[in-house]
Amino acid sequence: MSTSVDGPLELFEAAFDVDVTRTAVVVVMMLGLDAVWWVALFDGHVPMPGMAWLMEQGVPAAAPGAMELGVFHVGTLEAVLGYTVMWGVMMWAMMHPAMTRFARDYADAHQGSALEATTALAGFLTTYHLVWALSAVIPLSVHAVLPGGVYGFTRSNPHLVVGGVLVLAGLFQLSAPKRGLLRSCCAAVEDHTDGLLDGFRHGVDHGVECVVICFGLFFLVMPFFGEMNFFWMVVLTAVVTMERIPTWGEEISAATGVVSLVAGVVVLVVRPALPVAFEAVTSM
Incomplete structure (x- = not known):
């Protein structure tokens, strides 16, 4: 006796033995959007104010504070x-x-229909993304208050700055507030019936919490190592992803804190060669 297939979705599920559920769609959407963001960065499809001037000055995009230096050179809204x-x-x-x-x-965890869950998630992600975009004020403010900006200050005191931020980031990773925020951030989501406005509100709350949790890695390490350095971007992405694993995220945070703290002390005391570049390498 044959089993009838009602439509394309059922045909796909039957052919590949996959349940196309609400959660599966969300995972595909999140990973698909992530691929879009990485391609946009890698191919240069994002604004980079002052980049032409930086190139003229021989400052690579991956240099510490290069992006902020370009913005302040242009100096416009x-x-x-x-x-x-x-x-x-x-x-x-x-x-x-x-x-x-x-x-x-x-x-x-949404107790409504698929459409209602989609609406709530869209609201959540909208404001969550907005919070992260607005967090740009933090590195810009740091650049504004440092003598010579992030680029000039780091270039003048490379071992002091890099070692110092690694020590501070390590201490933050090991701190009780960081571990407490990880526990609340990664807790199971309770059943809810959020609408669009509730999604907006929860997106803001969760976004602010994520910014605080990632402060040591994204707002100390990144600007002073060069935020457009793709190697460090991948490394820090792996760290913050593993931190969100509920069963052992706190251990990852502690482990990276110890590594960062030890590395910072080594940089301050031993003063080894640093993996940062302040000038573009030209081939002969």
């Missing part, structure tokens, strides 16, 4: 907005892998 978009896309790319589980659980 348009440049600040462009930087905010660039920073936002970069943060979205790095946070989407970590947020995939939460987004999946948020949709799964």
Whole structure:
């Protein structure tokens, strides 16, 4: 006796033995969007204010504080907005892998229809993304208050700055507030019936919490190592993703804190060669 197939979705499920559930769709969406953010960054499809001037000065995009230096050179509101978009896309790319589980659980815990769950999740992600984009004010403010900006200050005191930020980031990773925030951030999502406005509100709350949790890695390490350095972007993405694993995220945070703290002390005391570049390498 044959089994009838009602439509394309049922045909797909029958052919590949896959349940196309609400949660499966969310995971595919999150990973698909993440691929878009990374491609946009890698191919340069984001605003980079002052990049032409930086190239003329021989400052590589991956240098510490290079992006902020370019913005302040241009000195316009348009440049600040462009930087905010660039920073936002970069943060979205790095946070989407970590947020995939939460987004999946948020949709799964919704007690309404698929459409209602989609509406709530769309509201949540909208304001969550907005919070991360607006966090661009933090590195811009740091650049504004440092003598010579992030680029000039780090270039003048490379071992002091790099070693110092590694020590501070390590202490933050090991702190009780960090571990407490990880526990609440990665807790199971309770059943809910959020609408669009509730989604907006929860997106803001969760976004602010994520910014605080990632402060040591994204707002200390990244600007002073060069936020457009793709090696460090991938490393930090892996760290924040593993931190969100509920069963051993706190252990990952503690382990990276110890590594960062020890590395910072080594940089301050031994003063080894640093993996940062302040000038573009030209081939002969």
